[in-house]
Amino acid sequence: MTHSNPHPDSPDHLRPPRRGRTHEVANQAPPRAGIDEFTANPALVEAVAAYAPAADTGKLRRIGERVGTAEYQHDAQLANTCTPRHVAFDRWGHRVDEIEFHPAYHEIMGYSIAEGLHTSAWADPGPGANVQRAAGFYLAGQIEPGHSCPVSMTHAIVPSLRHSPGLAAQWEPKLLSTVYDPELRDPATKDGLIVGMAMTEKQGGSDVRANTTTAEPATSFGEDVYALRGHKWFCSAPQSDAFLVLAQAPEGLSCFWLPRILPGGERNAFLVQRLKDKLGNKSNASSEVEFDGALAWLVGEPGRGVRTIIDMVGRTRLDCVIGAAAGMRQSVAEAAWHARHRAAFETTLIEKPAMRGVIADLQIESEAATWTALRLAQAHDNEGEAALRRIATAVSKYWVCKRGPGHAYESLECLGGNGYTEDFPLARRYREAPVLAVWEGSGNVIALDVLRALARDPDSARAFEAEIAAQRGTNPDFDAHTERTLALLADAARDPMSAEAGARRLVESMALSFQASVLLRDADPAVAQAFCTARLGAGRGFEYGAMVTDGIDHDTVIGRA
Template sequence: MPAFAPTTRLETHEVTNQPPEFAGRNLYETDLAFREGVGREGGAWLDAPFSALGAAVGSEQVLEWGEQANRFPPELVTFDRYGRRVDEARFHPAYHQLMALAMEHRIHDIAWAADKPGGHVGHLGLLALFTQAEAGVMCPINMTYAAVPALRTQPDVAGPWLGKLIGGRYDAPLRPIPGKAGITVGMAMTEKQGGSDVRANSTRAHRLESSNPRAYRLVGHKWFCSAPMSDGFLTLAYTDRGLSCFLVPRLTPDGERNTIRVMRLKDKLGNRSNASSEIEYHDAYAELLGDEGEGVKVIIDMVHHTRLGTMGGTLGIMRMALAQAVHQVSGRRAFQKTLIDQPTMTAVIADLAVEYEAAVALSLRVARAFDAEDAAGRAFARLSVAVGKYWLTKRNPNFVYECMECHGGVGYVEETPMPRLFRESPLNAIWEGSGNVIALDILRTLAREPLALEAYAAEIAEARSADHRLDAAATDLLDRLAKRVPAESDARWTAERLALVLQGALLVRHAPPAVADAFCATRLGDEGGRSFGILPGGADVDTIVARQRLEA
């Protein structure tokens, strides 16, 4: 809370009927569904780090950093004042404070440093919590986390990097890796002519005459290079043997700036605190990860893990939007009633709450699958993360819009967090594979890995006979998939039904009956509408809404 309350008595009127300040709450402890899910899927050991981060990101200071980092986005500095080439994105101090806080709370490495089950639940959940304060810094944090599997394919190259990544702290200045307290890792894959079709890339890699057999020079461009101030990047380039994966450091082994030219920063709709750039490689030094021609195989593990982060980021945006809506309608009265107690508004909040609880259950279950060591568990993770990313990110923009409408006109004003949340809401559906790419990837997984569908069916079977609408939807879906892999024209239908059936199965097993029944009736049955706020007459909206009305 501010040190001094603002003046409420103005010259012409007294300010009344407004909610109190939102800041000053623990964003973890006030989120019952999330707390339950973290404990169930990750374990009790996560409660302490989650509570600590929840208090931090709900503070007035950190929420203000989030606003500042987006109000003052990064700027590209191509040359220093002496005319020397630097190619740097320079950030507002709030950005650096947020990055330091994120790494202090181990979002980037909890999955790899924690020697216990639930590490990936820790990553997704902490990322979701932090996103509520600021989404942009989670891009470099999530990529740093996701780089670990790709780096581990080549220990002789990546050993020093992993030693600084796992257990590392935020250390922004550019200097050689051995002297840093910690590092971040970015990604540069797509090119103008190819986009998601990385095999259309034209960047070339040429072996260097060097004692290091993995040393190459790269020539080409990247249309999207996320977080260009990272210490290094995973990138794709062609050798004579095919598309290959490389680690490109910002400093060469002799300590010179690598010849990575930052051509411009993207002027994005949202995610403005985060620098997204276009770059060119001018004989840039790089080291090969894995075998030549196996680049997609190496980097796909990074993409697999970044997709988990897109689910976490989406969950965090949804939660903050819903929390702001509940806060607003709980603190305003109209027509002699608090807004949240007006039946039509109650139905809207209840429907949004059901959507959020389903997103929580799906996200945390998918995260737990990333800890699986058996073949079936890994196959389920590959399928379910694509399913989850597809569906949650598709639902997110309309979800945030509906939360914005709960505020009335003030929700459209930049002084509130709602416009920033709305601008963030489409992004996770676009990067790390847009909707069609993800839906087609789901079809490929179903075709190439029968074990993935078997694992999915086994997960659904745990909820059999709990709800007749779920049973009918699951039987229809699994019968169709047993007959054949769907045609590409049915890819989006398949992704959507896989997600809804899995969400329904998780809710009937783990959520309160009021939540599960409302979900199955409206998402799997025929009692819902095409917008939020349409629930069957018998829905227990009071119980659903009560789970969202926890005090700070």
């Protein structure tokens, strides 16, 4: 059957479409790439200036430019789609337990280590060192969060390792190195090391005192050397050179340094059982491992394992807050970018009042998280604020990390169907967000930790109360909320035994007071006032974009997104 060509005088609407017209692309946002993610983020720039005025902002701009490239974003996508693979045996049947990664993962890890995003605050201490490191860590995690896990653990292990000065002298220089060497070999032959953790077990979870892994002295191998036997339900980053491990020594639960490869090159009895199939965090290998007489060196005092790791826990919890804040920044930036470039019903989405309300609300949450994260980093720079950071880090970890998944979802929805596809980064971000609320203590664990800290450490309670009380009189919604928070704190102090039932309510109230006080003191006034209205005022809504609009400077807030 043949078709005649249309008559040249045929009406246009009867002509067949030109070849290819159905695949012309219109009304789509261009790729959000080629952006300096540091200077494009006013909250981050301003927080660094406020808390670390001597910071190397040139370095932060360099990091921001690198993570904003299309190449870095593509590596992030590859690292999460071509996920780690466990190789239990080599071709000859030798047990090797190696973890294989796509080269894109090593590219991203190598860059973060080269920039010192793991241990620069220890390698180059001084005013603002933790704030600068936090800002760089934030920027890298904004685009590829999975690799942040071993970067964070390597950072956090340093204060715990220092409980054993001999071990610290031997290994700390390699932890502070900016050389990334992923080859599995004798750590003594390497210029740089990465460290993981293996704390929890299947019968105990967060209750690490229920651990059953045993540690028996192995004096034939040297002083403070133990043979570990047991199974760890979660071992983070099993490709690492060494691990901080908890096990039951004769004196009680103790902390140990366990290398994958022993001095001399022999493989330790560290057996990877399987990699976890996780909801998100796909680029990061998490595993179950078994120790079958694995040799490990005691860290700190025997029987004081929890005390030895407590500084490490504080640091990793801080990194959870930083990571959640970074995720919020990625989410709202992608949502605002789409809304500025996508047209609907004759105007761009960003001009629609309903969308403006959503973007503004998402930006308020992002700014509050960013300022909170860097304020906590500042408290880690100031020894005089040790009492404040003990309580404020836990409180913020609870709240900011819990806000992450909902924030990611609402941002994803701003992109419509595009947001729900894996071609865009927010589907990955949505799956990634919950891990930060789960890792290093899920909600109830953190809330109960806060109650214990309030009861055992009155200095922390007083420091927290002083921090929020200092901003009284700056905003009526803040004043009213602070009165409620102080009343809840007083109730918990009067009756600690009954406080557990209301622990979440208390910690949520504390977190909002802390965020508001930080914003009111240091942030853009438009953002601070908007936060107090949207989160503390009588007109707060249950969903993003449902807050009252009176008193919120939408133009300023949205412009910062």
